[in-house]
Amino acid sequence: xxxxxxxxxxxxxxIIVTKGTLDWAYPPFILGTTAAAMDVEVTMFFTFYxxxxxxxxxxxxxxxxxxxxxxxxxxxxxxxxxxxxGMLPGAGGLAGTMMKNLIKKKGVASIEELREAAIExxxxxxxxxxxxxxxxxxxxxxxxxxxxGGAATYMETALxxxxxxxx
Amino acid sequence: MADQLLNAEGLNCPLxxxxxxxxxxxxxxxxxxxxxxxxxGSVADFAAFCNQTGNELLSSSTxxxxxxxxxxxx
Numbered sequence: 370x371x372x373x374x375x376x377x378x379x380x381x382x383x384i385i386v387t388k389g390t391l392d393w394a395y396p397p398f399i400l401g402t403t404a405a406a407m408d409v410e411v412t413m414f415f416t417f418y419x420x421x422x423x424x425x426x427x428x429x430x431x432x433x434x435x436x437x438x439x440x441x442x443x444x445x446x447x448x449x450x451x452x453x454x455g456m457l458p459g460a461g462g463l464a465g466t467m468m469k470n471l472i473k474k475k476g477v478a479s480i481e482e483l484r485e486a487a488i489e490x491x492x493x494x495x496x497x498x499x500x501x502x503x504x505x506x507x508x509x510x511x512x513x514x515x516x517x518g519g520a521a522t523y524m525e526t527a528l529x530x531x532x533x534x535x536x
Numbered sequence: 537m538a539d540q541l542l543n544a545e546g547l548n549c550p551l552x553x554x555x556x557x558x559x560x561x562x563x564x565x566x567x568x569x570x571x572x573x574x575x576x577g578s579v580a581d582f583a584a585f586c587n588q589t590g591n592e593l594l595s596s597s598t599x600x601x602x603x604x605x606x607x608x609x610x
Contacts, residue, residue: 403550406557407588476548476575486554 381410382532385523386419391431391468391480394422397536398483404532405490412530413487414523416497419536420504423496423511427481431465441467488514495522538570538606539563545574545602552578553585556607560591563609568594571605578603 382404386397397413405411415423422429433439433450440447450464472479478486487494495518496511508517516522527533542559544552552573559569571582579596582605586593594606 399550402554406550406553407585476546476551478548478551
């Protein structure tokens with residue numbers, strides 16, 4: 370937690386995390402962990418679909434739907450992922466598996482690994498209480514060490530932060 | 537010369553930085569960490585990391601496919 374009396378020069382960043390798919394989980398966790406490694410005080414506020422990223426059991430999916438510009442490397446070239454493909458049964462699971470294989474092959478961290486790094490580096494993680502109620506989750510579904518809070522909790526942190534991101 | 541060696545070969549952004557930070561945490565001021573990476577982005581990233589954290593980037597060089605960095609802990 371930011372203690373201004375202790376570290377006057379510390380930089381700080383807050384991130385509102387609103388998306389919980391495999392692809393959208395990366396930007397907040399990459400920036401959060403890297404900022405923490407660069408001695409930045411980081412707070413991540415997980416709301417709406419971003420909340421699932423705090424679940425003990427991460428089972429992140431991925432869809433080609435709505436990702437109009439998406440191309441996957443395939444057979445030496447790149448293949449467009451038409452939205453139509455995303456509507457076929459099982460396409461989401463297939464795309465998720467393809468993405469996970471690619472991530473592993475390229476030495477990219479898994480979300481589990483990045484979340485672990487975030488915990489290790491004392492990134493403050495807040496679960497949105499309202500979202501918890503709305504989607505009927507309990508704090509027991511979530512990993513240990515998180516806080517619960519609402520908009521005012523976020524605002525208090527954001528007003529003191531050097532950088533505020535909404536992802 | 538280095539007090540500790542970190543092999544970050546095959547790792548992609550941001551893992552080399554995260555592993556380096558972890559290694560530096562366990563070292564004492566003045567000690568030198570050598571990092572070997574294959575991620576081309578790590579050249580710019582280790583320079584930025586050192587600028588921001590105050591650890592000194594003693595060297596940044598290339599040996600074939602390997603990017604080599606020496607960082608002195610502050």
